[in-house]
Amino acid sequence: MKLSTFYHPGYAAPIGDHIMPIRKFGLVAAEVSTLPYVKMVEPTPVTEDDVRRVHTPAYINAIKTGEPRELAESQKFPWSPQLYPSVLLTSGGCLAAAERALIDGSAAALVSGFHHSCADHGEGFCTFNGLVITIDALRAKSLIQSAAVLDCDLHYGNGTASLAAIRPYIQAVSVYGNDYANNVPYRDVAVRHHHDGENHRSFALKSRANGDDLLAVLDQALAALLARGRPDLILYQAGADPFHLDPFSPLELDHDDLLGRDQAVFAFARGQSIPIAWVLAGGYTPDVRQVVKVHVNTFHAWHSVFGG
């Protein structure tokens, strides 16, 4: 069985010269499309009805029209008319991968999950929350009843947590590594306050955490993911920003450590027989080849667990 990987060049709306390296998606696509076990597929956009289950009419309208501009740019990059179609398409990629995972057991989408996006505004480069849009769309189609989000981006998934808080069918687990409580100075302003609840748990990595530390925390996170029963689906945010050269990362995680993380996640999903779909999430290392390598390694990790 080949690994269906959903990608569309239209994912990337023009946002100018920005720390968010949107060209990474095309670079990852070019590389993984050469892997013999990967099948590239173009997704279709989600509908406005899909978005309306998660986001408020005022916010959706701002993303469509650019007005009011402050709300249309609350995710912190310049609004353009191409933004709305591009975010329908990225959410469509996430949804398509999740649907495929329910059939094949696993699938990937070369999109971000946009875990900082909240119901009525965007944050941290995240416009619409593709993860929760996906879960609510699958429930509307009666394809699942419950889902877990395993968020291994460097940053705490505050938007997903806020949306999960009012959705008892979601178990959102965030393993993050930019906790100021660790008291180590670094240059990340994107730290967000978090309050764990029944539907959303968070696990902080200490500063300078290494691969062993990560796997130990991941064990706890995976146990939490099952705390309220076995979910029908796992959406996995395979973040590249925990990487040690990332300008936001206070962690000491190299390529092998992140590969080990991905293998542990896939082995868990396979062992529990839970379908898993993954997305790429953040990654800001100035040498974009390093970011691409983290994301391509997630495919290698998949192959080592599910392939052959």
Ligand SMILES: [Zn+2]
């Ligand atoms: Zn991040």
